[in-house]
Amino acid sequence: MISPTPPIASVIPSVSPEAAIPLRTELRDISKRFGATQAVDSVSLDLRSGEVHALVGENGAGKSTLVKVLAGIYAPDSGSIFLDGQRMVIRGPANARQLGIAVVHQEPSLFPDLSVAENVFLGHQPSGRFGSIAWGSMRTAARRLFEELDVRLDVASPVRGLSMADQQLVEIAKALSVEARVLILDEPTASLSAHEVDRLFAIARQARERGVAVLFVNHRLEEVFELSDRVTVLRDGRRVITADTSDLTTADLVRHMVGRDVTMFPKVATTAGEVLLEARDLTRSDAFMNVSFSVRAGEILGFAGLVGAGRTEIARVLFGIDRADSGEIRLAGQPVRFDSPAAALSNGVAYVPEDRHQEGLVLDFSIASNVSLPILPRLFPRLFVHRETERRLAADYAERLSVRSTGVDQLVGALSGGNQQKVLIAKWLATKPRVLILDEPTRGIDIGAKAEVHRIIADLAASGLAIILISSELPEVLAMSDRILVMHEGRITAELARADATEEQVMFAATGQQAHGDRPTAPVPTVD
Amino acid sequence: MNRVAGLLGRQREASLAAVMVVLGAFVATQAPQFLSASNLSQVTVLASIIAIAAVGEAMVVITRNVDLSVESTIGLVAFLVANALKTHALSTPEAMAAGIGLGLLLGMINGVLVAGFHVPAIVATLGTLSIYRGVDFLLAGGHQVTLGDLPPGYTDPAIASVFGIPLFVLIAIAVVGTTAVVLRQTRFGRQVYAVGSNPVAAATAGIRSGLVVFVVFALCGLLAGLAGVLWGIEFGTINATAANGLVLQVIAAVVVGGVAIFGGSGTVVGAALGALFLALISNALILLDLSQFWLQAIFGGVILAAVSADAALLRRLQRTMAENRSR
Numbered sequence: 001m002i003s004p005t006p007p008i009a010s011v012i013p014s015v016s017p018e019a020a021i022p023l024r025t026e027l028r029d030i031s032k033r034f035g036a037t038q039a040v041d042s043v044s045l046d047l048r049s050g051e052v053h054a055l056v057g058e059n060g061a062g063k064s065t066l067v068k069v070l071a072g073i074y075a076p077d078s079g080s081i082f083l084d085g086q087r088m089v090i091r092g093p094a095n096a097r098q099l100g101i102a103v104v105h106q107e108p109s110l111f112p113d114l115s116v117a118e119n120v121f122l123g124h125q126p127s128g129r130f131g132s133i134a135w136g137s138m139r140t141a142a143r144r145l146f147e148e149l150d151v152r153l154d155v156a157s158p159v160r161g162l163s164m165a166d167q168q169l170v171e172i173a174k175a176l177s178v179e180a181r182v183l184i185l186d187e188p189t190a191s192l193s194a195h196e197v198d199r200l201f202a203i204a205r206q207a208r209e210r211g212v213a214v215l216f217v218n219h220r221l222e223e224v225f226e227l228s229d230r231v232t233v234l235r236d237g238r239r240v241i242t243a244d245t246s247d248l249t250t251a252d253l254v255r256h257m258v259g260r261d262v263t264m265f266p267k268v269a270t271t272a273g274e275v276l277l278e279a280r281d282l283t284r285s286d287a288f289m290n291v292s293f294s295v296r297a298g299e300i301l302g303f304a305g306l307v308g309a310g311r312t313e314i315a316r317v318l319f320g321i322d323r324a325d326s327g328e329i330r331l332a333g334q335p336v337r338f339d340s341p342a343a344a345l346s347n348g349v350a351y352v353p354e355d356r357h358q359e360g361l362v363l364d365f366s367i368a369s370n371v372s373l374p375i376l377p378r379l380f381p382r383l384f385v386h387r388e389t390e391r392r393l394a395a396d397y398a399e400r401l402s403v404r405s406t407g408v409d410q411l412v413g414a415l416s417g418g419n420q421q422k423v424l425i426a427k428w429l430a431t432k433p434r435v436l437i438l439d440e441p442t443r444g445i446d447i448g449a450k451a452e453v454h455r456i457i458a459d460l461a462a463s464g465l466a467i468i469l470i471s472s473e474l475p476e477v478l479a480m481s482d483r484i485l486v487m488h489e490g491r492i493t494a495e496l497a498r499a500d501a502t503e504e505q506v507m508f509a510a511t512g513q514q515a516h517g518d519r520p521t522a523p524v525p526t527v528d
Numbered sequence: 529m530n531r532v533a534g535l536l537g538r539q540r541e542a543s544l545a546a547v548m549v550v551l552g553a554f555v556a557t558q559a560p561q562f563l564s565a566s567n568l569s570q571v572t573v574l575a576s577i578i579a580i581a582a583v584g585e586a587m588v589v590i591t592r593n594v595d596l597s598v599e600s601t602i603g604l605v606a607f608l609v610a611n612a613l614k615t616h617a618l619s620t621p622e623a624m625a626a627g628i629g630l631g632l633l634l635g636m637i638n639g640v641l642v643a644g645f646h647v648p649a650i651v652a653t654l655g656t657l658s659i660y661r662g663v664d665f666l667l668a669g670g671h672q673v674t675l676g677d678l679p680p681g682y683t684d685p686a687i688a689s690v691f692g693i694p695l696f697v698l699i700a701i702a703v704v705g706t707t708a709v710v711l712r713q714t715r716f717g718r719q720v721y722a723v724g725s726n727p728v729a730a731a732t733a734g735i736r737s738g739l740v741v742f743v744v745f746a747l748c749g750l751l752a753g754l755a756g757v758l759w760g761i762e763f764g765t766i767n768a769t770a771a772n773g774l775v776l777q778v779i780a781a782v783v784v785g786g787v788a789i790f791g792g793s794g795t796v797v798g799a800a801l802g803a804l805f806l807a808l809i810s811n812a813l814i815l816l817d818l819s820q821f822w823l824q825a826i827f828g829g830v831i832l833a834a835v836s837a838d839a840a841l842l843r844r845l846q847r848t849m850a851e852n853r854s855r
Contacts, residue, residue: 321732342734353732362726364793373722374733376715383714427733 024049024213025070025101025182030079032065037444039065041237042079047182047213052204054228054245055217058257058507059307059472062237063217064106067186070215071103072096083181094123100181104174104188108167112160117142119159120174145173149203165192172203183207184215189223201227219306221250221511233257250513251504258474258503272482273297274332276466277318277349277435282327287313288490291327295435295466300457302481303470305510309487311470312354315437318468319351320344331435345374350433352424354440354470356417360424363413367405368394370412371427397426401456418449425456436460437468442476454480474503488512539841540786540794544801548808559815567811569694573686573762575807576700578774579800581755582781583707584635584748586799589782590711591724591737591744592791593642593649598752599774600660601634605756607664610673610766613682620679627760628753634660635749639742657775665768672767686762696758703751704800711796720744724791780827781806784834788842806830 025047032040040062047053057063068074070081072090081088083099090096096103110119117139118125126141128134142155151169153162159170168188175183185204189197204214204227218224224231225245232242233256240256278294288310295301303311316322318329320338329336331347338344344351353359361370368387371394372379379393380386394408401422405415412423421441428436438457442450457480461467471477477484484501486494486509494509555562562568581598588595609627612618618626634656641652675683688695711717722730723737730737760766785802787794809830813823 319732340734340736341732342736345734351732358726359728359732362722362729364725365722369718373718373730373735376718380715383716385713385715385718 024084026082027066027070028080028082030066030069030076030081032069032074032076038237040069040076040234043234043237043239044079045232045239045242047215048230049181049211049213050208051229052208052214052216052227054224054231055215055234056219056221056224056231056253056257057234058474060236061234061257063234064186065237066234067103067184067215067217070096070101070182071184072101097123097178100179101184102175102178102180102182103184104168104171104186106187108164108171110159110167110170113158115156115158116153116162116170117155119170120145120155120177122174124178141177142173145177149173149176150199165196168192169196172200176203176207180207180212182213182215184217186217187219189218189220197223219511221253221513224253225250254504254507254511254513258507272299273464276332277468278330278333279314279318280328280330282314282317282324282329284313284317284322284324287322288487291487291492293485293492293495295468297434297464297466298461299482300461300467300469300480302477302484303468303487304474304477304484304506305472305487307472309510310490311487312439313490315351315353315439315468315470318344318435318437319349321351345431345433348432348434349437350374350428350431350435351437352428352439352441354443356420356424361412361420361427364411366409367398367403367412367415367423368408370394370423371397371408371430374427374431393430394426397430398423401426401429402452416445416449418445418452421445421449421453422456425453429460433465435466435468437470439470440472441469442471442473474506477506478503486510540798541801544785544798544805548801548805551808551812555812555815559812562812562815567815569687569689571807571811572804573694573696575804576694576696577755577758577762578777578781578807579700579803580703580751580758581774581778582785582799582803583704583796584751585778586782586785586787586794586796587707587711587720587744588649588748589779589787589789590720590791590794591741592727593741593745594653594779595635595638595745595748595752596650596653596775597634597638597656597660598748598755598778599771600657600664601631601749601752602756602759602771602774603769604634604660604664605631605753606760606763606766606770607668607673607768609757610678610760611667613679614673614677620682624757627757628750631753631756632746632750635746635752636742638749639745642745643738643742661768661772664770668768670768672765675764678764683761683764686758696762699754699758700800703754704796707796716740716743721792725793777803777806780831784831786834786838788838789835802834 027043027045029042029044030040031038031042043062043066045053045055045066055063055066065074069076070090072093072095081090088099090099090101111122114122120142121138126134126137128137139155146153146155149169149172151173153166153169159167162170172188183204185200188200192200204216207214216224216228228245230242231245231248231253233240233253235257273296275294276297280292282291283289291310291314293301303314305311313322317324320341320343323339329338331349336347338347338349341351357363362373365373368391372390376385379389391408398405398408403415403419403422403426405419412420415423425438425441441457442453445453454476457467457469469477469480471480478501482498484494484496484498484506485492486496486506488510489512493512494505496505552562581602585595585598605627608630609623612623612626613620638649638653638656641647641656642649685695690698711720719730719735719740722733722735723740727737756771759771763770781803782794782799783789783802784805785794785798785800787799806827809826810823813826
């Protein structure tokens, strides 16, 4: 049973009636598109002075894009921004700051070699005579700021070496160092301890009392209920609802966050064979804890969860890029320990990484050269590369995966995202793996290509590969997987059989709520 | 699209060759002695030595590294080979082989520093640039080995030719040809480009990039050693400052030859042509009686023009790719 704490009224009795609160900041019909993806689609949002407004949604719902539009990092394709009724064009992050919009970004973006005080006042250092930096008053001001935040930090020491949490606090101090009318907290609690979260909430409440509009972007629904006055839910780049938080339940929120059309993926019927890969109590500090699972031949094991839940980190350990601190990996029953990707490859484990451009492909190599790269020694044991062999091999895989190109000599960098993804999969298939780990295999590719990639994955499972599918898209995991593991902050919080899994349950587990594992249809209780 | 990329790759070689023909024709009309056998042979022999060093440097640069120590290697090898011959410590073939071996050893030291200890290449080889040169000074002191100290006929190969082509030019062609085949036709060559083009993807594909980088530095040292031996034969008189400042010409040749300074693309043929091009230009400027100042300025201007052209071409290529992708 989840009972959301009714927030506001008890905490701040002085909240004035709605009509009296001026609309301070308003986003009207904001749209932003990246390539084939409509990241934000005609979203309107008003932020009132003296409220904490929560912005929630799944990965890829458009939260970050919207925040970046308000912070002046992205210019919207269409739509407008009004400050106190005045239409404004935000011309960049510095301009946003001048207009009183302060942002605490998800990932601290500080200068590690500058001192804490310098970081806080970067760009608006107090100046002394002849425009020089008034170091003394800068440090004093920084010290006062941290006192207000009730944080003990040496403002003269460099940021390098501070913990993630302390860096986050420096970010917050930086945001508060300017007189802000809007304070954006973009998933600020991800790296904070419970005590620090409390302190952050106290700060947010203080800001609210001073009349600041606080935009609180978060995955953790209990925190949304604890802190926010109103909440806006985004899904697939569109606004689903804006409501007073006290009018909603956790179940309502989850239902608004999910609930997409699931019919676009092919269902697969596979008969699982023997256990091929097994992990027991795998732990890597700061990444994941006591993770155990197994995957069978012909089975697709889905890993669901939010970004940063530790799924990619597990994949990297399975593939020998990183090493686990403790725990055991068994391949076809035999304990294995890979200390390099080459070792994993020769044992039949392949990993299609999340980031096509950074980790996956050599963009200025041809399709053929990319496909052969992991198997050069196997393909050409005698030192010399035989181009015709390589081209034939690549052409074979390109045809099976229906890669659209002018031929296997075409540079990979010139292909569309979907075709690049297919080349990437081809490259790892050419290693003839027994276990294939796919990390976000359909991110950033268009719907048609997505369906093709899904078909390919289903075919591969049917041909007897054990497949681990990491995906942040709920409908994809639900439609493709035989079993689903849900991760939250480095731990497996739920294991769901395909027949039992619903988007609500996965989202519950992924946001750290209790999963209602025994209720397949998830009629989540309402508290009213 | 494919053609554009192919052109970008091959274009530098073709355009360099074309510019050299035009330049040569122009200089020949202004200063007829340009086409004399002795002038052409002098220009190409010097260019050959730099081209050999540039081939090694090009491989290093393709892997996103740089070797600043080549000139010290050339100088140290040139001196020690000459000195060994002067003191009759080694026979001529032994001394030459030892010189090339020493180059290999010095290159391997660079390779260990960069690939083994992860010292950034520019820092590691800046260090060995000084150290190798320091050793040279230590051993040579203020002395020099002169022509008279060397075995009779030792410097003859510098002016020897086969079917009218200077011997050094043939050696350079053999080096360039072999290396080009290694880079284009072998597994190792493929790995060199992969490591330079996308180190993370190369590692994920199971390539041991550290080993690749080590081998490339070792080969660069080996070729610098060969260049050092040839340098000694060409000049005859060697002291501790031999080949001082040469690394700038070597890197200039690599860059002008179309090797991307951030790694991943370029050919050794281009680097060798770059060396020839720079040698032609300085020869032309001398024949046209331009002052030393102009020589330096035009040299610099050529390098800037080549790199800017690269940047502009790359931007256009990336734009074309991006447009293709968004379709």
